[in-house]
Amino acid sequence: MSLFTCRVDGSDEVCVAEDFDHIDGPDYSADGAWIWFNGEREGRVDLWRIRPDGSGRERMTGGETLDRFPHPSPDGRLVLYLAYPPGTRGHPSNLDVSLRVLPQEGGESREVVRLLGGQGTINVPCWAPDGRRFAFMRFVP
Numbered sequence: 253m254s255l256f257t258c259r260v261d262g263s264d265e266v267c268v269a270e271d272f273d274h275i276d277g278p279d280y281s282a283d284g285a286w287i288w289f290n291g292e293r294e295g296r297v298d299l300w301r302i303r304p305d306g307s308g309r310e311r312m313t314g315g316e317t318l319d320r321f322p323h324p325s326p327d328g329r330l331v332l333y334l335a336y337p338p339g340t341r342g343h344p345s346n347l348d349v350s351l352r353v354l355p356q357e358g359g360e361s362r363e364v365v366r367l368l369g370g371q372g373t374i375n376v377p378c379w380a381p382d383g384r385r386f387a388f389m390r391f392v393p
Contacts, residue, residue, distance in 0.1 A: 255289055257304055268306035276343070279377075280304075281324040281356060288312075288322035288331060299333055299354070312358055317350075321374050324356055327383030331356055332364075334373055345370035346391055368393060 255269040255278055269275065274292040281288065286301040291311075297318040302309040313319045317335035320343050324331050330353045340347065347370045354361040367373070368391045378386045 255287070255302070257287070266306070268304065269300070269302050269309060277321040279323055282326045282328050286324070286356075288324055290320040290322065290333075297336075299331065310358070312354060313361065315361075319352075323374060323378055323386070325379050325383035325386075326381055328356060329383060330354065332374065332378065332386055333361075334369070335363075336370070343371045345372055346393075349373065351388060367391075 253272050253275045254267050255275045256265055256267050258265040268287065272291040272293055276290050278287050278289040287304055288299060288301045290297055291300045297320060298314055299312040299319045299322045300309060301312055316338045318340050320334050320336065322331045322333045332351060332353050335350045335352050336343065336347065346368065348366065349369045350363045350366045351374065352361045352363050369389065373389050378388060380386065
């Protein structure tokens with residue numbers, strides 16, 4: 253599976269990342285310097301970032317959880333993401349998951365909230381314009 257960019261009119265399509273079993277959830281950093289995405293290789297799902305020209309690819313997470321749907325904050329400080337339990341297949345709903353934040357420059361992530369959620373919890377842009385809050389969906393059993 254591959255990740256592509258293009259202009260708003262659909263021209264200038266460019267492959268910027270490939271060699272993944274699955275790629276999902278791409279989102280640009282607020283300054284446009286990075287594209288964040290979740291990439292799967294050999295059953296592991298981690299967060300990655302890459303420059304829009306395809307250079308500088310970096311794996312940003314690598315723990316036991318399966319990390320999906322990175323959302324960089326508009327102030328350039330953090331990346332919010334959804335962490336699934338080890339062994340989860342795909343990105344289902346109705347699981348005990350956690351929302352975590354990671355410094356955009358890399359480093360240790362921290363759990364913000366544990367909840368019943370999954371697919372749909374943070375699928376759309378969710379940060380407040382000032383980067384101090386975010387919205388999410390908590391499922392009710």
